[in-house]
Amino acid sequence: MNLDTTQLVALAAALGWASGLRLYAVVFLTGLSGWLGWVQLPSGLQVLQSPVLLSVSGALVAVEFLADKIPWVDSAWDVLNTAIRIPAGAALAYGVFGGDETTWGAVAALLGGGLAATAHAAKSATRAAVNTSPEPFSNIGLSLLGDAFVPGMLWLSVNQPLWFFAGLAVALVVMVAVIVLLSRFLRGLVQRLRGHWRAAAA
DSSP states (O other): OOOOOHHHHHHHHHHHHHHHHHHHHHHHHHHHHHHHHHSSSOGGGGGGGGGHHHHHHHHHHHHHHHHTSSTTTHHHHHHHHHHHHHHHHHHHHHHHHHOOHHHHHHHHHHHHHHHHHHHHHHHHHHHHHTSSSSSSSSHHHHHHHHHHHHHHHHHHHHHHHHHHHHHHHHHHHHHHHHHHHHHHHHHHHHHHHHHHHHHOOO
């Protein structure tokens, strides 16, 4: 499948946004789609089809799948990947156009980095808040939702880009609301814990 301009823009946005949630799955699924011939990847993304990169990203997908299901390990994993997901989202979005048109590539990189940062912040805040609950099922449920949501949005970006843009708009509104609400909750939780520690130390 050769991608038109609308599909390329949607793909750049999807790669950036999804990288903030499941970076290694994004790299693996995108590269696999190109390697299998399902999608003709732009020249800037064809490196993802490398068997070596597919093997490494596939292994990291398995590690992330397990780490993301364990309370508090998931938050530690998010912290470790903060410095990776956002620049990687920008780089992947740049790769959609960067091989042929550097101006559009730079715009895509800014878009991709911003979307990755938003998705990563919302995911990290949500999982940190959920980890305050003693039961593990909500944590696992949210993780499985992300496992399904990311490939679904990647598929939409290529096959139904207008529906993807609609879904992305809704997701961004929800994510910004989550960031605002949960940041207040987490700040309050930290303040309460500090109060307990001070009282215990006194």
